Amino acid sequence: MLDKNGIAKRIAKEVKDGYYVNLGIGIPTLVANFVREDIEVEFQSENGVLGMGPFPFEGEEDADVINAGKQTITTLPGASFFDSAMSFSMIRGQHVDLTILGAMEVAENGDIANWKIPGKMVKGMGGAMDLVASAENIIVAMMHTNRAGASKLLKTCSLPLTGVGCVKKVVTNLAVIEVTEKGFKLLERAPGVSVDTIKEATEGHLIVEGDIPEMNL
Amino acid sequence: MLDKNGIAKRIAKEVKDGYYVNLGIGIPTLVANFVREDIEVEFQSENGVLGMGPFPFEGEEDADVINAGKQTITTLPGASFFDSAMSFSMIRGQHVDLTILGAMEVAENGDIANWKIPGKMVKGMGGAMDLVASAENIIVAMMHTNRAGASKLLKTCSLPLTGVGCVKKVVTNLAVIEVTEKGFKLLERAPGVSVDTIKEATEGHLIVEGDIPEMNL
Amino acid sequence: MINKKVAGVTEALQGVKDNMTFMFGGFGLSGIPENAIAELVKLNVKGLTCVSNNAGVDDFGLGLLLQQKQIKKMISSYVGENDEFERQMLSGELEVELIPQGTLAERARAAQAGFPAFYTPAGYGTEVAEGKETREFNGKMYVLEHAFDADFGFIKAWKGDAAGNLIFKGTARNFNPNMCGAAKITVAEVEELVPVGELDPNEIHIPGIFVQRIFQGAHYEKRIEQRTVRQRS
């Protein structure tokens, strides 16, 4: 079973040379730490920066240079700043190659819910609805079950949707799952996790074909 | 009766302090020469410049600084360059205060035709359709009649339209005419031109109320 | 050169009234029009509809207007980090319309550019699209969204000149350029008002035609919301 860093590490393997990547807050942010150093990747943040670097050294923070999580950041050589309309042109126009974000629920048809729990304080969708409606390549990073132990990979989402039929892949603490036309297809098991454990933790239709390899992290 | 410079001079009086103005090619271009020097006006050219100045001195032409007529120009302090989409945001978004352009025909309902003569080589509408469809304040500068002596102020346009119901004012070699809901309203006569001469040269419905003053140039 | 310079924030905000709709640039606390917000607090205009990506924090940004209950309705994409906001929202005192961030940016740009409406994929199939027209283009579904219609737009830039030309800095740019010219009156405040002619015409982000009033802000706190640093190794 993986911890958050483990999930991030596994997702980092999906990041290919030459990719522009948008990382959501939470586990997705950790992915940047595990991307291979021999490939070139640029990180986009929807508040208006391409070519994000690491956090600044203490004393070098600039209030005018932040990411979408409002954290102070730095930029790398080749970086650029732009306005919000152009930022979403990158996203909506499918110039960003990979979007990684968290979710509360994913359905077997690729629906995703990650912005609202009725009755609770709703903070908003931010850029998530634009990202999931536009990206060709969306990976969800999340725990397989919620705190109460209930599956987050469902037949249909119970929470208000963020987007429909858009998730292509889910990486959880238990498994790597591809969202296919026929449902969740199990691709890999987390180290030490059995197929039965994954089946039990998955409410949606899980397709298990042949031997399921353990993740190679 | 006015010549082209006379028409330009009369139209220049319609240019108010603080106006952003787009000038079409032909007579409209001449308007810039007659704008009062004690008011502040900025000229926009739809190929991407605001704050146009006079033509450059010989030897100072820059292939990268032209107007929409492809002429070499200069810029004044406070000028800016921008892309075509933003240029038409200025026009379509009604940030440009006054548009002055030529026409082949104007109808009494404000329709304008100035881009196409069927059977002849058609060069295109350029930015004219965007300008006439967007501007709140459009003045047409033209001769009252064509070379064959036929009126260019018509009941309905015979040529393919550039825009519908958009012209507010027409300044010709004979008169200043306001386009109202009831038709062409005669506002001023060119020096030495009688109301009858104007009536004769106007095919559309001409409204003549009270004494018609001579233009004060 | 058409002069847009006004003496200061008081003159810049002439005409603001109760029940108006305002647009505010800024993302989080970065690039927000600090001086205009402070003046709105002083003027204590009420019943406002505010379009802003975020709603500030309790004691800064639009949070200051919330404290005085000046805001009737917020149109935002993300409104966390603000206890007073949460209290007013849950109690029903404050009306909140949450919209996708890209839709917010483009509704501003559409108003700037004279487009009444546009089709965007964001929100299709979600409650954001409820009651809205949807339509298929090339096998994909889109939602029809409309341009904003606001009375004032409050913009913060880095440098500007009396002609209204603006240059933004870093990610403080965000929604600011898209909101210029999107409201009936655009009020720009800048950290530095430079002499006309000093800005390179090639480097201007927003030409002065989109700005009605400009002034140099008296003071900028530029508060950092999430100070995140790494250790020197």
Add this chain to the structure above:
Amino acid sequence: MINKKVAGVTEALQGVKDNMTFMFGGFGLSGIPENAIAELVKLNVKGLTCVSNNAGVDDFGLGLLLQQKQIKKMISSYVGENDEFERQMLSGELEVELIPQGTLAERARAAQAGFPAFYTPAGYGTEVAEGKETREFNGKMYVLEHAFDADFGFIKAWKGDAAGNLIFKGTARNFNPNMCGAAKITVAEVEELVPVGELDPNEIHIPGIFVQRIFQGAHYEKRIEQRTVRQRS
């Protein structure tokens, strides 16, 4: 940094084929991709559909492709100043679609930004709107126009870097930024390719994400179409 630099124009145009649709930046002869056009003449690809505000003059710009009868269809807003164009158009050899200039710019921008369609007032009530959906918003009529769909976009910028970042100069900017990222492959040529990191991130007009290939043009003539000067007094 993702490297977009290619050796030169030959590598930059890999993949161009007969019957493709191309977009070209430039207004008149200003800001046109001179090197890409020269290479297209050399490759002699035929049956092209070309989106470009203008069609060059007889012996420069897209006029060079017309001379070789490489163009099947032009989509432009203004096509004067070109005798061969006129001859081919009047003889029916060349198909011409004339569209309003602002519509041309926005159809490019829509493709760049992932908008399938938009409503614009330009052309309403004229033959440009024939066969197109029209619609009223707030008492005014608009025409539905669609994003372009092109195979290659040929862009000319002033400076650029290997990351694909671009800065334009003067009115040579025109349609170039709006066409970046609007075609499947955007090929940018620049007068000067500078080392990565040299361009101020704040001054970049087009971020490299919209560009697939970049090279420094071997030579620029930058011909002036209407040399207009005033006398020194």
